Each structure stands twice: as C-alpha cells, then as structure tokens.
Amino acid sequence: xxxxxxxxxxxxxxxxxxxxxxxxxxxxxxxxxxxxxxxxxxxxxxxxxxxxxxxxxxxxxxxxxxxxxxxxxxxxxxxxxxxxxxxxxxxxxxxxxxxxxxxxxxxxxxxxxxxxxxxxxxxxxxxxxxxxxxxxxxxxxxxxxxxxxxxxxxxxxxxxxxxxxxxxxxxxxxxxxxxxxxxxxxxxxxxxxxxxxxxxxxxxxxxxxxxxxxxxxxxxxxxxxxxxxxxxxxxxxxxxxxxxxxxxxxxxxxxxxxxxxxxxxxxxxxxxxxxxxxxxxxxxxxxxxxxxxxxxxxxxxxxxxxxxxxxxxxxxxxxxxxxxxxxxxxxxxxxxxxxxxxxxxxxxxxxxxxxxxxxxxxxxxxxxxxxxxxxxxxxxxxxxxxxxxxxxxxxxxxxxxxxxxxxxxxxxxxxxxxxxxxxxxxxxxxxxxxxxxxxxxxxxxxxxxxxxxxxxxxxxx
Numbered sequence: 001x002x003x004x005x006x007x008x009x010x011x012x013x014x015x016x017x018x019x020x021x022x023x024x025x026x027x028x029x030x031x032x033x034x035x036x037x038x039x040x041x042x043x044x045x046x047x048x049x050x051x052x053x054x055x056x057x058x059x060x061x062x063x064x065x066x067x068x069x070x071x072x073x074x075x076x077x078x079x080x081x082x083x084x085x086x087x088x089x090x091x092x093x094x095x096x097x098x099x100x101x102x103x104x105x106x107x108x109x110x111x112x113x114x115x116x117x118x119x120x121x122x123x124x125x126x127x128x129x130x131x132x133x134x135x136x137x138x139x140x141x142x143x144x145x146x147x148x149x150x151x152x153x154x155x156x157x158x159x160x161x162x163x164x165x166x167x168x169x170x171x172x173x174x175x176x177x178x179x180x181x182x183x184x185x186x187x188x189x190x191x192x193x194x195x196x197x198x199x200x201x202x203x204x205x206x207x208x209x210x211x212x213x214x215x216x217x218x219x220x221x222x223x224x225x226x227x228x229x230x231x232x233x234x235x236x237x238x239x240x241x242x243x244x245x246x247x248x249x250x251x252x253x254x255x256x257x258x259x260x261x262x263x264x265x266x267x268x269x270x271x272x273x274x275x276x277x278x279x280x281x282x283x284x285x286x287x288x289x290x291x292x293x294x295x296x297x298x299x300x301x302x303x304x305x306x307x308x309x310x311x312x313x314x315x316x317x318x319x320x321x322x323x324x325x326x327x328x329x330x331x332x333x334x335x336x337x338x339x340x341x342x343x344x345x346x347x348x349x350x351x352x353x354x355x356x357x358x359x360x361x362x363x364x365x366x367x368x369x370x371x372x373x374x375x376x377x378x379x380x381x382x383x384x385x386x387x388x389x390x391x392x393x394x395x396x397x398x399x400x401x402x403x404x405x406x407x408x409x410x411x412x413x414x415x416x417x418x419x420x421x422x423x424x425x426x427x428x429x430x431x432x433x434x435x436x437x438x439x440x441x442x443x444x445x446x447x448x449x450x451x452x453x454x455x456x457x458x459x460x461x
Contacts, residue, residue, distance in 0.1 A: 017223045019143055019152070021219035021220045022143055023159050024159070024217070024220060026157055027163035028217045028220075029133070031205075031208070032103065033129075034164030035205040036106070036125070036205050036209050039296070039297030040297075041106060046280045049199065057281075060277075061424045063126075064420045075410050076248075076409070079138060081237055088138060089226045092221075096214070096217060098125075099132070099210070100213060108203075110199060133409070134408075137408070141398050149394055150315030150394075153315075153390040154309070154315055155309070157382045161382060162305050163212070167209070172185060173185055175190050176202070177196040248407075260395070260454045261411040265410075266443055266446045267451065270441070271331065273423060273439075274377065277437065279297065281434075285434075296374065300375075300378035303378030304382045307380060312386075314383075315390060320390045320391035321451070324388055324391065327380040327381070327383045328380070328444055331381065331384065332441065332448070336441065338373050343355060353365035423440070
C-alpha cells in the first residue's frame with residue numbers, strides 16, 4: 001500500500017506566487033457560501049420568497065440534501081479520474097462554467113415566481129462548487145512541505161472568509177435596503193436602484209458571487225503548478241474507476257484513515273447543517289431581514305478570520321487533530337446555546353431575559369445572546385474544516401491525493417443529507433425548527449467521540 005513520503009527538508013513545490021494563487025481559490029469561492037448559501041440569499045429564500053417560512057426552511061434543507069447525495073456519489077469518482085489524468089485545472093474550469101451560469105440564474109428568483117428554478121440553480125451551483133474544491137484540495141500536498149500544510153490550509157481558509165466578508169459588507173452597506181425606509185444601513189439609496197420589496201437586494205448576490213469567482217480564480221490558473229502528465233481522458237476514466245475500487249478495498253487495511261474518514265463524515269454533517277441552517281434559523285426565530293442577517297454574518301466572518309489565523313499556529317504547534325477536537329467542542333457549546341435561546345430566555349429558560357426591544361439592530365436581549373453564541377461558531381467552523389483538510393494531507397501520498405480527497409469529499413457529504421433530512425423531518429413533525437436544530441448535536445458529538453480515538457497522522461494504524 002502507498003504511504004506518504006514527506007521529509008522535513010523537502011522544499012516547497014511551488015513558488016510564492018503559485019502558493020498565493022492556490023490560496024486565492026478559497027478567496028474566490030467563499031462569497032457563494034457566505035452571501036448566497038448562509039447569510040443573504042438563503043434567509044431570503046426562507047423568509048421572503050414564499051408565504052410559508054416553515055415549509056421554505058424544509059425546502060431549503062431538501063436542496064442541501066439533494067446536492068449532498070450527488071456530491072457524495074460523484075466526488076470519489078472524479079478524484080480518482082483526476083489522479084490518472086493528472087491535471088486538476090481543466091476540471092476546475094469546467095465546473096466553474098456551470099457554477100457561474102447557475103449563480104446568474106438566481107437573479108430571476110423573484111417573490112411569487114416558480115420556486116423550482118432557484119432550487120435547480122442552487123443544486124447546480126452547490127455541486128459545481130464542491131467538485132471544484134475536490135480538485136483544488138488535492139493540489140495542496142504538492143505545494144509545501146509537511147510542516148507547513150496546516151498553516152497553509154488555515155491561512156487559505158481565513159483568506160476565504162476575508163473575501164466573503166468583503167462581499168457581505170458591500171451587500172449590507174450598499175445594496176441591501178430596509179423595506180420600510182428604502183435606505184441602506186448607511187442611509188443611502190441602494191446601488192443600481194435595487195428594490196428590496198422585489199427581493200433584488202438578496203437576488204443580486206448570485207451574480208455578484210459569480211463575477212467575484214470568475215475574477216479571482218484566475219491567479220490559480222495562471223501561477224499555481226499543476227500535474228501535466230497523465231493518461232488520455234478515456235483511459236483515465238477506466239483506470240480511475242479501477243483505482244477507486246482498489247482504494248476502497250485498501251481502506252480495510254488502512255484502519256486509521258478509515259476511522260478518520262468516518263469520524264469526519266459524522267461531524268461534518270453537523271458542521272454542514274449548522275452552516276446551512278444557522279442563518280435561516282435566526283431569520284425564522286427573530287424575523288431578521290437582510291440587514292440584520294448581513295450584520296450577523298459580518299460579525300461571524302470577522303471572528304472566523306481571527307479563528308483561522310490562530311488555528312494555523314495551533315495546528316503547526318500541536319497538530320491538526322488537536323485543532324479539530326478543540327473546534328468541535330466549541331461548536332457543540334455554541335449549538336447548545338443557540339437552541340436554548342428564545343424570546344425572553346436562554347439556557348433553556350434557566351436565564352430569563354427581558355423582552356423589551358431597545359430598538360435598532362438586535363434590540364432584544366435574546367438576539368444579543370444569540371450573537372454571543374454565534375461568536376463561538378465563528379471561531380470554530382473555519383479551523384474544524386481547514387485542519388481536517390490538513391489532517392488528511394499529512395496522511396496520504398502525493399500520488400493518491402486525488403482519490404483520497406475525493407473520498408474525503410464523500411465523507412463530508414455521504415450522510416450529510418441525514419443532518420438536513422433529520423432537521424426537515426423533525427421540523428415537519430413537530431412544527432418546531434428549534435427541535436430540528438437540536439438534532440445537529442448528535443452529529444457533532446458522535447464525530448468528536450470517534451475522532452479522539454483516531455491516530456494522528458491517520459496512516460499510523
């Protein structure tokens with residue numbers, strides 16, 4: 001079986017410009033997740049696109065479920081094919097076309113329009129984004145030596161949050177207007193004459209994310225080295241599928257990697273659910289409009305950048321496993337805090353809160369408590385993903401990186417429909433999104449329990 005062949009004196013495989021080009025992929029990709037999936041378009045889909053917020057929350061969850069199933073099935077296949085064909089950039093370019101076109105399609109998701117079209121566009125954009133990440137991640141082990149992988153991964157993730165935050169700030173301050181006043185938070189008329197009553201301030205996030213992505217993936221294409229030699233496409237498909245079968249069989253012997261992938265499969269379900277549903281849950285509970293959701297997102301992204309920078313140092317000092325364990329513990333505490341909070345209380349009623357609204361943004365005590373719990377999420381959800389990525393990069397060889405990162409994507413998506421599906425079922429049956437959110441604790445705690453018993457690096461067992 002293959003084992004990773006790192007040496008402490010191995011020089012970087014890419015120039016500084018090439019490394020920055022690779023990191024700019026995260027900068028380019030993150031606004032889709034920040035302003036479309038989590039903080040602006042997602043809450044708009046739930047709260048304003050239809051007249052039934054509870055059903056809309058379940059529908060948004062179903063979008064994530066369908067996307068996750070497709071990603072889980074195809075990611076390992078594509079990763080194995082990439083190992084045989086060599087080059088990653090053509091695949092990233094192919095999926096970029098689909099993603100960009102789908103994001104432009106979100107502009108047409110006006111209130112009262114058929115909901116089917118934004119559902120289709122979101123599914124296409126989501127799977128294209130995730131497939132591109134598989135190929136980008138599999139390039140990482142070739143760029144720097146082993147000691148720097150965790151720092152590189154966390155720095156790139158932090159750079160991504162910075163890019164997402166810049167776009168989010170632009171939307172909140174220049175484009176998103178209050179439906180009552182028609183003014184942005186700065187007291188300005190929204191740029192381009194966007195009409196908040198028609199949801200244009202939220203719908204425009206699709207085209208904005210598309211243009212941002214198109215511009216900022218160019219440094220990766222221009223400067224980051226790619227594997228050039230490989231098999232022709234047809235042969236790469238045949239040999240890639242064969243290698244995938246061999247790799248899946250090999251996992252029975254590489255028990256440490258298998259245990260890590262299973263642990264990550266479980267806890268990533270909870271992380272995905274928290275990212276997809278957190279903003280939606282807040283919008284439904286407090287009636288937050290685009291401005292409130294946007295400010296909340298900015299706060300989380302500022303904290304997330306700090307979290308990734310700190311995690312890069314922690315990862316280098318104590319390793320990726322310890323970084324992930326700390327982050328998961330923080331996410332568990334944050335999720336408990338969120339579901340324990342409602343109008344007039346937190347900590348499941350053990351701490352009553354005044355219900356008077358002081359006016360302005362986040363005017364009630366419960367909203368402020370929600371934001372405090374959100375700070376823990378902001379600190380942890382970047383490092384838990386970035387250090388999971390470096391955990392695997394330290395555990396596989398360069399030649400098998402594509403197929404193992406494909407399986408890594410599978411582990412992040414294979415059962416992620418379970419988190420969103422369980423949320424949907426519990427919400428439908430109980431009529432309570434709070435109980436739906438509580439199911440995420442099962443995934444975070446279960447994955448953490450298995451991870452603490454996993455070797456590090458994972459190829460040691």
